[in-house]
Amino acid sequence: MFCRRNCAVYSNIPVIFAVGTSVFTVISLFCPQVYYGFGFLAGCVLFYFIVMIRLERYTRRLPYYILSIQPVVAEDKSGVFTRIGCFMDEKLERRTSVDRN
Numbered sequence: 001m002f003c004r005r006n007c008a009v010y011s012n013i014p015v016i017f018a019v020g021t022s023v024f025t026v027i028s029l030f031c032p033q034v035y036y037g038f039g040f041l042a043g044c045v046l047f048y049f050i051v052m053i054r055l056e057r058y059t060r061r062l063p064y065y066i067l068s069i070q071p072v073v074a075e076d077k078s079g080v081f082t083r084i085g086c087f088m089d090e091k092l093e094r095r096t097s098v099d100r101n
Contacts (some may be wrong), residue, residue: 013054019046 020042028039058065 013047013051016050020046055085 021040023039024042025036025039028035028037028042029092031038
């Protein structure tokens with residue numbers, strides 16, 4: 001499974017939001033009191049456009065991300081929990097076969 005959480009957390013996107021809203025809020029402080037909330041709105045709009053551009057670039061390459069993560073040859077994953085599950089299935093099958101007889 002492909003996951004991009006690390007890119008979202010460790011990238012510059014949260015910094016852009018914080019700096020953008022702060023800068024536009026400070027700029028809006030020099031305007032009349034009626035416009036005080038518009039600095040935050042302008043920072044959010046800037047953040048929205050930057051994130052939409054990044055999302056569009058990512059989804060344009062989505063087939064690459066999906067197909068590159070798949071193994072070329074199918075792998076049989078048999079971990080601890082898989083073995084426990086198979087063991088319990090065998091026990092259940094034996095128990096139901098004894099109950100039927």
